[in-house]
Amino acid sequence: MTKFDQHELEQLRAASRELALAKGATLRLPNGPTRVVILGGGFAGVHTAKYLTSMLGHRKDVEVELLSEENYFVFQPLLPEVAAGGIAATHVVNPIRELVPGVRFRCCEIRSVDLQRKCVVVSQGEGLELVGVQYDHLVFCLGKVTSFERMPGVAEHALAMKDLSDAFRLRNHVVRCLELADIELIPERKRALLTFVVAGGGFSGVETIGELHELVERSLKYFPRIDKKEVRFQLIHSQTRLLPEMPEGLGMAARKILEKRGVEMVLGTQVRAASRENVYLTDDRVIPTRTFICTVGNAPNPIVKRTILEGGFTEAKLNGREIGVFETDGMLQCLGKPGYWAVGDCAGVPSPTGKGFCPPTAQFAVREAKACARNILATIDRKPMVTFAFKALGVLASLGQRSAVAQVLGIELTGFVAWFMWRTIYLFKLPGFVRRLRVALDWTLDLFFPRDITQMDGFRPRRLNVHHYEPGEAIVRKGQLGREFYIILKGSVEVLAGSTLVARLGTGEVFGERALLEDKPRAATVCALGEVDLLVMSRSDFRAMVTSFPVLNAYFMNLLRERHPDAMGPHGLA
Structure with missing residues (x-):
């Protein structure tokens, strides 16, 4: 059984109290339509809803409802380019209602799941009252959350790269650092302002530092008192090679490309703590910086963890260690729990290769969503279900400045060709013709015009x-x-x-x-x-x-x- 700390036990007690407060949880029409409720508005959730409504057609005996805290879907692979000013922020988001017009959408905060009464407890509107959303089939599509509990000061002083506000905030912070460095007279302070540190050598970290380097380099011509040699970029990674999800040769190629631009590799160590002006590593090194981006620290979703504990769900294990996600069968159904499904980051889906679980990537989440939708309808119609089977088509990572590394259909590519393929593939994966047109226009203009260095702190929180x-x-x-x-x-x-x-x-x-x-x-x-x-x-x-x-x-x-x-x-x- 999963072990929970005191804070998590308090969350469980609070969730139990919420169940008794939820309105409408016990109301049920005996001959109403079968209700399928989907939790989460990311790749897995949106595509599950999309495939379900497409397969249903004009049927009225099944009702699909999608619950999400945001009313928009973010195309996350392009977030680093938003942070670097290469793409307008609104061009990588789509209204969920526009993507799945046949789905009943509810913008709300998901609080807990009442397994006894089969309802999801949510707070909606201004978040001042609890409402129970009933279900017959429940699909968990909740992604991971960011947790820096083991790294003191990181939550307070690091910049993340998870959602649209993070990208917007990072861009404004970098421009602010350049503005301050341009007028700073004390060398130590100027050096810290011009040192940009990224923790994490996976896709997110590598793509972020590549785009960040391009933003700074292309902006320096507007800051005459900053010498290019004064700017430092450092990438911290716990392993000895970058991009462990890709073939070793491509990881080495990415490292060489970044090092050629001047990015310093800090490998084989981890972040221990952070303060306003320093990053502290486990090998006792200290890096003075005013810009620290942390792309590590993913943790299981607390709603998933509570549901596993309260409902007796099987928790997936990797190398004998529980990983805080639902273990599913090959049909995407939570083990031993008919009517409960899991897709994407919160699911331990058996890999078709027979080894481990499917990777938590967008291309797998989209295919899992389609198989899950098909199996939910098969269950409702009492027909045979299908086993999920998909082989990855490839992996790509952009490094900025018209360079990338990629493996597509077994072929390894680097440099400009990989970058062109990266942009082409993601442009066609971007949902909506209008968004594709806008992003294509952004990329075209970016070839001929400088990056925008306007600073707008629209996401600054007010305490x-x-x-x-x-x-x-x-x-x-x-x-x-x-x-x-x-x-x-x-x-x-x-x-x-x-x-x-x-x-x-x-x-x-x-x-x-x-x-x-x-x-x-x-x-x-x-x-x-x-x-x-x-x-x-x-x-x-x-x-x-x-x-x-x-x-x-x-x-x-x-x-x-x-x-x-x-x-x-x-x-x-x-």
Whole structure:
């Protein structure tokens, strides 16, 4: 059985509480259509939904619903080029509703799965209430998540390369570093600003540093006080060769191409920790830098882990080690669990070669999705299922500056020919004619014009916000999920339990702590008395603050005991 730490056990307890709160979970039409619910809007989820609706045609006895936290599908292979300014950010995304028009789409946060009542618990809208989405067949298409728990400081100081916002943020950060370096007079600070470090020698890391090198090199002509020799690029990789997913010869070729451009290889070591100005390695080396991109640290999806534990699913093992994904049979069905399916990164699908599992790549996810859709319909229609069988067509990795390495149908290619093939293949894989046209135009313009170095920090997070309310407005409502903590900056509020006045709070006082500390819905409604300004803190920041400072933990636990003496136990949060 999977071992869980204290934090994960707390997540399990919170998920159990959520199940009792979900609305509509027990409602069921006895003669309604068979419901197929798909979790995740990536390659696996979108293509499973797409193939299902295509195979269904005009049938009304099966209803397909796709749940995703974003309403768009990201074509991830092109993200490094977005980060490097070679492609506009909006040109690599498609609205999910546009890709699968016959599917019922729900933009929501997936919280947990109620296996007993066969419903998925989600928070939707503004995330203030839980809803139960019922299913007859459930397809897990949830990708991996990023986890830097074993590397102190990396989560706080490293840049990732997982989604559109990461690419956008990286590009703006690099341009900002060039702007600062151009006017920096202290050599040590300038050197750190011009040192760009990427951790991870797989596809994502190699492609990111290749595109990043091109962006910086093509931008230097606009920064007259930066000498090309002052710029450093370093690639950290735990193994001794790059691109372990590719043939060894192509990994060596990629290394030679990057080294020829001046990229320094830091091999056979790992990142131990990171701070605002340094990256610390396991071999005791320290790299001063203000730009650290970490493409390693993938971890199993917590929803998948909880479902495996709670539902008795078989967890896939690799070399005897549990890897946090569902083990499936050759038909993509979770072992011993009829009606439950897994595709893509969260699935341990037996490889058709008979050795290990299928790789978690887009080309396998798309083919698995098609086989899964076919088998779901076969199950519904009580027909024989088919075994998934697919042989990889090849692997490609772009290195920027019109160079790449590729293996296609057993043929190994490097340099310009591989780069041209990489672009051609991915252009035709990009969904939607309009997106292909736009990307093709971006690439054409990029051949003749310089990269855009405009800095726009549109994704900069705001930790604290000030909210204003007019007289009589409801700030929180009874029964809503606790998302925020409030400090009254100006004015006063009243706390109501139904029509009963519980308390009046004024400037300097706080509210909203109970729902955050106890993982419970709001117990009362809070309304503004006159004009009110509030300092609002997110749930994650509030909990981090309270758990980090015992004095604050004690203060809020005492506050809870004063306000809710019958609801509090003797224990604190920490």
